[in-house]
Amino acid sequence: xxxxxxxxxxxxxxxxxxxxxxxxxxxxxxxxxxxxxxxxxxxxxxxxxxxxxxxxxxxxxxxxxxxxxxxxxxxxxxxxxxxxxxxxxxxxxxxxxxxxxxxxxxxxxxxxx
Amino acid sequence: xxxxxxxxxxxxxxxxxxxxxxxxxxxxxxxxxxxxxxxxxxxxxxxxxxxxxxxxxxxxxxxxxxxxxxxxxxxxxxxxxxxxxxxxxxxxxxxxxxxxxxxxxxxxxxx
Numbered sequence: 001x002x003x004x005x006x007x008x009x010x011x012x013x014x015x016x017x018x019x020x021x022x023x024x025x026x027x028x029x030x031x032x033x034x035x036x037x038x039x040x041x042x043x044x045x046x047x048x049x050x051x052x053x054x055x056x057x058x059x060x061x062x063x064x065x066x067x068x069x070x071x072x073x074x075x076x077x078x079x080x081x082x083x084x085x086x087x088x089x090x091x092x093x094x095x096x097x098x099x100x101x102x103x104x105x106x107x108x109x110x111x112x113x
Numbered sequence: 114x115x116x117x118x119x120x121x122x123x124x125x126x127x128x129x130x131x132x133x134x135x136x137x138x139x140x141x142x143x144x145x146x147x148x149x150x151x152x153x154x155x156x157x158x159x160x161x162x163x164x165x166x167x168x169x170x171x172x173x174x175x176x177x178x179x180x181x182x183x184x185x186x187x188x189x190x191x192x193x194x195x196x197x198x199x200x201x202x203x204x205x206x207x208x209x210x211x212x213x214x215x216x217x218x219x220x221x222x223x224x
Contacts, residue, residue: 032210043203043215044156088155092210099144099163100171101213105155 002027004091006104014112019076021107023089026070030091030102033065035074038086038106047087048074079111115139119204119216126194126223134189134219136204142214144207145187147171147179149200150218156203162187194223 003026013019021035032051036044048063050056050072056063062075072091076083086106092099120135138145143164148156148171158171162181176198178190187206191198199222205213 034212036215043218045215046212049212090213099207099210100146100158100161103156 002030002091002102004089004102004104006087006089006107008105009108010110011107012110012112013079015079015081017079017111019079019083019109019111021074021076021087021089021109023072023074023091023104024070025072025091025102027091027093027102028067028070029093031067032092033063033072034090034092034101035061035063035072036088036090037083038088040085044088076109079109081111081113084109084111117204117206117214117216119202119219121219122217123220124222126191126221128194128196128223130194131190131192132194134191134202134204134221136187136189136216137185138187138204138206138214139185140206140208140214141184142206142208143184144209145181146205146207146213147177147187147189148203148205149173149198150203151200159189159202191221196223199223 035047038044050063064073088106089104090101092101146161147159160179162168202219204216207213
């Protein structure tokens, strides 16, 4: 069974610090990975996606993918209280006919002012 | 461009009643999904569709039915509502291997 594992947290960081969120996956066929942010009572919104090994940066966010270790991470630099939310990691295959994503249960991040 | 639209936003049902949760997307996405999310839990896939006329079961399909007669619409049907179906329901759509886009959700309580 394909699984995506995340530390449920809560992860607590002070304002201005770097928050590091981690995710491991079991399906070696997974080639696309997504990070979603979900505020309490709201729907998930896309933060980053990454398809290739290495780092991908977008503003304060950096996604990192290591396919050999089956590991994905999301770094949030200069964390703000508005970043406090649950972060969902998701993985899926590319190509073929399987376009389902497998979601982790999410990590709750709290940024303290 | 409205994205993914879900209706209703809130609903209270009595045990045994039936209802349909509506989902419409205007992005011409071929893939559509229904998830449920219980408090403190992740997203569980109920059903998905890879195109009009094609649907398949996800992890937790029991008690639900879907249809996909058009590219835009993917309604979810609850036939005999049970308390275990109290949850938040999210519809999502996607083009091939691009990111999924989520609707705002439907909060459903069954009493």
